[in-house]
Amino acid sequence: MKILVIEDELKTREYLKQGLSEQGYVVDTAADGIDGLHLAANIGYDVIILDIMLPGMDGISLLKSLRPSVKTPVIMLTAKDALNSRLEAFNCGADDYLIKPFSFLELLARLQVITQRGRSKEETNIYIGDLHIDLLARRVTRGKRRIDLTAKEFALLEVLARRRAQIVSKTVITELVWDICFDTNTNVVEATIKRLRAKLDQDGEPKLLHTIRGMGYVLELRS
Numbered sequence: 631m632k633i634l635v636i637e638d639e640l641k642t643r644e645y646l647k648q649g650l651s652e653q654g655y656v657v658d659t660a661a662d663g664i665d666g667l668h669l670a671a672n673i674g675y676d677v678i679i680l681d682i683m684l685p686g687m688d689g690i691s692l693l694k695s696l697r698p699s700v701k702t703p704v705i706m707l708t709a710k711d712a713l714n715s716r717l718e719a720f721n722c723g724a725d726d727y728l729i730k731p732f733s734f735l736e737l738l739a740r741l742q743v744i745t746q747r748g749r750s751k752e753e754t755n756i757y758i759g760d761l762h763i764d765l766l767a768r769r770v771t772r773g774k775r776r777i778d779l780t781a782k783e784f785a786l787l788e789v790l791a792r793r794r795a796q797i798v799s800k801t802v803i804t805e806l807v808w809d810i811c812f813d814t815n816t817n818v819v820e821a822t823i824k825r826l827r828a829k830l831d832q833d834g835e836p837k838l839l840h841t842i843r844g845m846g847y848v849l850e851l852r853s
């Protein structure tokens with residue numbers, strides 16, 4: 631799940647980036663409306679969190695420029711007394727709003743509602759051999775063995791599992807699991823694959839995570 635946070639207040643921006651990353655979301659940030667619009671229009675996000683009062687271009691104008699071509703759900707952040715801008719936000723196609731200061735738990739709840747809305751028909755449980763991934767509870771088991779994953783390992787597993795039996799390239803993985811500031815020259819993808827594989831495929835178990843040399847990775851049970 632990829633989220634764009636457009637917010638000029640450094641503290642709020644970093645707080646959201648850290649909090650959402652800990653929940654396993656991949657988070658890009660923009661500090662003004664111009665950068666925000668550029669990212670929102672060119673990169674496929676699952677949700678955009680958009681402040682209304684922004685330098686460069688305000689949140690309402692940004693939303694007007696996005697709609698109707700970009701349909702990504704948008705949660706607006708509004709000041710307490712800005713009732714008019716809240717109404718305007720809904721008229722321009724905002725999906726939800728939060729009044730500042732807001733609780734992080736409430737934001738998470740709204741995010742869950744919005745992302746469920748979009749993916750109601752998407753699977754919430756994936757089974758590959760004896761591997762079971764519960765995408766909602768974010769729980770992974772293999773047979774009776776519980777597998778504890780970090781947020782990044784889980785995000786990587788989810789990307790591979792949703793495309794199971796297909797080869798997923800390092801470029802696609804990088805784009806879906808890491809944020810835009812990610813340095814592609816590092817071997818972080820390989821290192822994360824290695825850690826994930828060590829947790830998934832233990833001695834004596836059929837291997838599920840395969841490397842296809844020069845192409846990428848595939849998650850499948852091979853007979």
Ligand code: CA
Nearest residue numbers: 638681683684
């Ligand atoms: Ca602001």
